[in-house]
Amino acid sequence: ELSSPSPCRLQPQPSGVTMDDSFLTEDKSTQKHNLPQKRRTLVSDSVVLEPQIGQTILQNRKPCSDDYQMRAGSCQQHPFRTAKPRFLQKLENYLRKELLLLDMGTDSTEELRLQPYREIFEFFIEDFKTYKPLLSSIKNAYERMLAHQREKIRALEPLKAKLVTVNEECNERILAMRAEERHEISLLKKEKMNLLKLIDRKNKEKISLQSQVTKLRKNLAEEYLHYLCERDARKILIADLNELRYQREDMSLAQSPGISGEDPVKLTLALKMTQQDLTRTQMELNTMKANFRDIVPRRDFEMQEKTNKDLQEQLDSLRASYEEVCKEHKILMQLHMSTLKERDQFYSELQEIQRTSTPRPDWNKCEDVVARGPEHWKMLAEGKNSDQLVDVLLEEIGSGLLQEKDFFPGLGYGEAIPAFLRFDGLVENKKPTKKDVIKLLKDAWKERLAEEQPLWPSMVFRSRVLCSIALGPMFLNWAYIVFENIKFFHSNEVMSQFYAVLMGKWSENVYITQKETVAQLLKEMTNADSQNEGLLAMEQFSTILKSTFPLKTEEQIQELMEAGGWHPSSSNAELLNYRSLFMEDEEGQSEPFVQKLWEQYMNEKDEYLQQLKQELCIELHEEVTLPKLRGALMSIDPSLDKQTVNTYISQAFQLPESQLPEEGDEKEEGIVEILQTALERLQVIDIRRVGPQEPEPAS
Structure with missing residues (x-):
């Protein structure tokens, strides 16, 4: 039935009978076939549908013909009926049952829900021989x-994992801030509390000094009154003494025998002159009393003046201190x-x-995920922060993925793909261990390092290193x-170091120079060890x-x-x-001493480039000329020789050293580069300070 459909089904339908009418007639004749198997049922029903599809196509081949117009008119008079073909009903029932079974399962995925549709499409492909190539190509x-x-x-x-890492880094920065x-x-x-205490102390001192000033003023008034009383008493005493002296003189004159014999006129005249002198002296005495009534002794005046001056200086000092404290208090309040x-x-x-x-991750959950168990995870996670633990977890997951890939x-x-990775197709994974890869790189x-030739360009070195790992057609696999x-x-x-060199983040001479520095340091220590015991004193x-x-x-x-093991508490004689x-x-991991050397080298390089940026005094997005960069290099490091300066400039402007213009040439002004780009290029090579840094001039 599948290979040779009935001829009557391929004949055109009469104008009064539509395609669905004939199909209903055919469908009634085939209702007696009830196959128990789903494959057999779908095959038997497909016999009905395929001729009708072909017949519909044959009828629609010539839409402009008269026959087509007559059928169109008849179709308008007799619309299609809505009955479905039996094969279509079987397919829909089968799809509905399969989807219902999948919905009953709790672990059904979109991939499983797609499987019934694939099977129905395969039924179409297998049953409709005419359209099988087209349907197969579509599938x-x-x-x-x-x-x-x-x-x-x-x-x-x-x-997705990288997003989690970035989120973790941001959280750590926020917590640190x-x-x-x-x-x-x-x-x-704390500083505010100390300043408040200082203000209270100053206020107390001010009150104490004010009380002392009041007390001293009171004492000064009392002393002044005392001296006034002493002065008045002294004046009265002097007057009494003068009176007694006059009385004594009068008595002596009265008792003197020689007086009785003198002339009374003369005595009267002498008495008159004496009274005039007394009157004049009394007036002078009154004038002196009036003029010097408020006068104190000079010694007491000078003493009081000195005391007053000291108190005034203390008062001025306290007033200045108080004003300064008030200003500091105002600043502190702001x-x-x-x-x-x-x-x-x-x-x-x-x-x-x-x-x-988001909440902090619980890293103990990784114990059951890591391949070698909780003990291995505890050993990996010991002494590491969250960022480092993420790297460790990614390495463990990555190593597992690499072992699973065949x-x-x-x-x-593409142009963005490195030259040693340009290939289209599948590359076999040899699945080497981590130690094997490290041994190949070392x-x-x-x-x-054994090469005696000058430094190769980085691209040549990367290609040659990868070629040296494996020979012949296995190069792509190992690459x-x-x-x-x-x-x-x-x-x-x-x-990590080989990856940095491979991707062009570092030049190979950075790694080579660092290895030569470590070798030179070991040689110096070996020469100092005269007995070849492998021991050196800390000094x-x-x-x-x-x-x-x-x-x-x-x-x-x-x-x-x-980093080498010395502690401040240990002596210099320790070996x-x-x-x-x-x-x-x-695994090629160095000791903390060598790692500290590498860390200091990278920090010194960053500091050197930062000093260069500050010397240029321009923004990162602005352009820098060749003579300005040359001058900045010589300014921050005057010990640089001409060859080294040319090497740095050649790297910054990406020009061969042979094409660099001479210093002072007018062509230098036309060579410019963005500062940020120049600094990024200098970061790649081995750039370091040659001579000591000059001290800054004292201000």
Whole structure:
């Protein structure tokens, strides 16, 4: 029945009979077939539907013909009936049953709900032989599109994890800012309390001094009255003494025998003159009393004047102190009000953040997820913060994903794709261990360090290193394997450094120079160890560090010594096993001493570039000329030689050193670059201070 449909079904329908009428007639004749199996039922019903579809297509082939117009008119007179074909009803019933079974299950997904539709579509493909190629191509196209969408969804999963990491970093920064602000607020409160106590103390001193001034004034008034009384008593005493003296003289004159014999006229004249002298003397005495009634002795006046001057100076000093305290109090009140406003603002921000922030993660939940169990997770999580724990968890998940993948999809041939990864297709995953990849990278670096040629360009080095990992047609496999591994393991020192060089974030001479510095330091320590015991005194260790790194500060030397095992409480005669400072574990991780050297190097580079930016005195988005950059480099580091300056400028402006114009040439003014771009390019290479930094002139 499927291969040879009945001829009567292919004949055109009469003008008065529509397609649905014939189908109903056919459907009535086939109602006796009730197959128990769903496949057999769908096949039997498809016989009815396929000829009608072909017949409909044949009828609609020539819409402009007279036959078509007659059928159109008849269709307007006899509209189609609404009965469905039996095959369509069977398919709908089957789809409804399958969906009902899936809805009854609690774990049904969209992928499972799509399966009944696939089966119905396969029934169409298998049963309609005529349209099978077209339907198969449609089905394959949709399946390819679904597979492509699944790959895109899988590729977006790391972005979700990265979003969680960024959210965690923001939360940590917010918490750190809050802690710092709380600390500053507590310090300001303590300072406010101290200042309030100082104001109270000054006020008490002022009251005490005012009471002393009042008491001294009272004493001065009493002394003044006392001296007035003494003066009056002295004047009265002098008058009494004069009176007694006069009386005594009169008595002596009266008793003198020679007087009786003198002339009375003469005596009268003498008495008259004496009375005149007495009157004149009395007037002078009264004048003196009137003029010098309020006069005190000079010694007492000078003493009181000195005391008054001292009190006035104390009063002026207290008045100045009081005014200064008032000004400080006013400033503190303003600062207090601003602090209150900031506190209210921070409190509102804290409430908003508490309302919108996510809770802290419970890292103990990862014990059951990590492959090697809780003990392995505790060992990995020991002494790490949340950011580092996220990296550890991502590395564990990434290592598991790498082991599950059998193939890596090629990244294509786009310009943004690195040259060593340009491939279209599937690349086999050899699934090496982490130690194997680290050993390959260390061997590649050893081969690179053994080269006697000058430094290669970074792109040539990256390609050659990857070529040295595997030979022949296996290059692409190992290129993708190494790239995928170092992309996940950021906490590993060897992988992270190689990834930075591979992606162009660092130049290879940064790594090589750092290794040469560590080797030179080990050589200096070995030369100082005359007995070759592997031990050095702390004093020798400090001397070697200062001679090897003359530009480092005392704080940096002390940090290196502490990273090497020295403590401030230990003596300089204590011995140090210096060889253990340069050892590496099985995964290539260095000791804290070498890590501290690398950390100080990166900090010194950032500080050097920051000084260069400050010397240029322009914004990051503004342009900098070649002579201005040359002058800024020579200003912050006068010990730079011409070759080193040309190397830095060549990197900043991306020009070969042979094409750089001579210093002072007019063409230099035409070479410009954005400052931010120039600083980012200088960050890539090994840039450091050559000579000591000149001290700033005293203001």
